Amino acid sequence: MDAAHALIDWSPLLRLLGLAAVIALLPLSWWWLRQRGAPLPRKLAALTALILFLTVDLIAVGAFTRLTDSGLGCPDWPGCYGELSPWGAKAEISAAQAAQPTGPVTHGKAWIEMLHRYLAMAVGALILVAAAMAWRARDQLPHSPWWATATLFWVLVQGAFGKYTVTLKLYPAVVTLHLLGAQLLLALLVLQHESFRARPLAVARQRLAPAWVAVVLALVVMQIALGGWVSTNYAVLACQGFPTCNGQWWPQMDAAHGFTLLRHLGQTGQGGALPFDALVAIHMAHRLFAVVLVLALVALAVALRRSGDAVGRRYALALGGLLLWQLASGLSNVVLGWPIAAALAHSVGAAGLVAVLTSLWARLRQAQSVTALAPAVARRPAGGGAVGARQPRAS
Structure with a gap:
């Protein structure tokens, strides 16, 4: 790129916003036609x-871009x-x-990047x-629209991460944060979706605590962060073979350099070349x-399977299927030399785990709220006013 050309150029912004509006109108029109007459x-x-x-x-498109x-x-x-x-450029x-x-700049890559944007x-x-x-219709909803507001705020933050991914030249920490931000956006949308549907999950009565689901979700996010660090540092092929790594159960590793967060791609924190053992540490x-x-x-x-609830068993099946999907796609990345199809499958599977666990957590929390409100509702005098603000509806 010409050094005189600015990394940030706002001149096409209005045209980009217009194009985004046109693209958004297509699914929006489809949704409007299908949902005419439905409750808000x-x-x-x-x-x-x-x-x-x-x-x-x-x-998935972001993963393909990377x-x-x-x-x-x-x-x-x-x-x-x-x-x-890219036509104009x-x-x-x-x-x-x-x-x-x-x-980094070719006609094909330019189109992939712009389609992502x-x-x-x-x-x-x-x-x-x-x-x-x-x-606008908050009084007709079963829950407050704050999840929708948080989602809107976060998509703007994601846009900023996208900008810095480009202007900082694929700085690994920024790229990884952009990946994690996409998972957070997905989780916020799931929470928003569940707040509109208000479907408390009956397995809460089987003493399955939302905190347990939150811990597993946190572990998934941690693994996604580690996977993003592997991908952004191109460390997928640092270990050949499975279950060993380069023929060793415990290969030589340099975690200090591998997990230095503030550094440029392929470099140590001091600016030297990143050693191979650092990539092995990231992969391991x-x-x-x-x-x-x-x-x-x-x-x-297993806990969901034993809950005695049909919905809980469906969640168990979804988690089991996604786990097998992730194991198969992750192993394929190693033994098949990081094919794009397997890498894309691995990224989508991670998003699936985030979505399913977030949905499970939200519905368990709704069930807790219903249980907590039940005594107050039972004590309410006949014909009396509502107890508290809008209440979640059981289904």
Whole structure:
């Protein structure tokens, strides 16, 4: 990229926003036609489910962008060389590709990066619509629209992370935070969806505490962070073979350099080349923590299976299926040399675990609220006013 060209160029912003609005109108129109005449909570739940689907797609496209080294396909932000699309920047991209045919800027990589940005902005537009509708009709909803507000706030933060991913040249800590931010956005959308549906989960009566689910969810997020650190540092192939690593059960590792967070890609904190043993340490940390996570997920799935509740058993089946999916895709990354299909499957499976566990936690919390409100409702005089603010509805 020309040194005189700014890393941040706001000139195409209005055109980008217009394009994002047009893209968002397509799924929004489909949702509106399908939900005509439905109660408002159901409408908003369906809209949030649609946004959830598109957010999982966005996570997959983001992973594909990273896996194809397309994160700097357009090396400025938010447009591409100050243009709406790579078509407008054809001359600049051609010059960069001629100078470095396998470099970070090529026509293909530019389109991958911009498609990721287009989808991200469209998802942001849909989240804005959902938040505005939730606040406008807040008196008709079973819960406060604060989850919708938090989701809107966080999608703006994610946009900032996307900007710094480009302007800081794929700084590993920023890229990993961007990945974690996408999972948080997904979790917020799930919480928003469950708040609109208000479906307390009966397995709460089987003494399955939401805190237990929260601990397992925290372990999943930790493993995603370690996996993101592996991916952003290109450490997937640092260990050849499984279950050993490069023929050893405990290979030589350099965790001090590997887990120095404030450093540039491929460098140590002091600016030297990152040693190979540091990449091995990053890879092995992800493998070892996977053992802890597998045990936790199996224990939770067994507890749900034994809950005696059909919905709890469906959650157990979902967790078991996602766990097998993650083990198969993770092993495929190692033994098949990091194929893009397996890497994408691994990223989507991680998002699935976050979504399922967040949904489970939200419904258990709703059940706790119903249980806590039940004595007050029972003591309420006949014909008396409501006890407290809007109450979650059992289903």
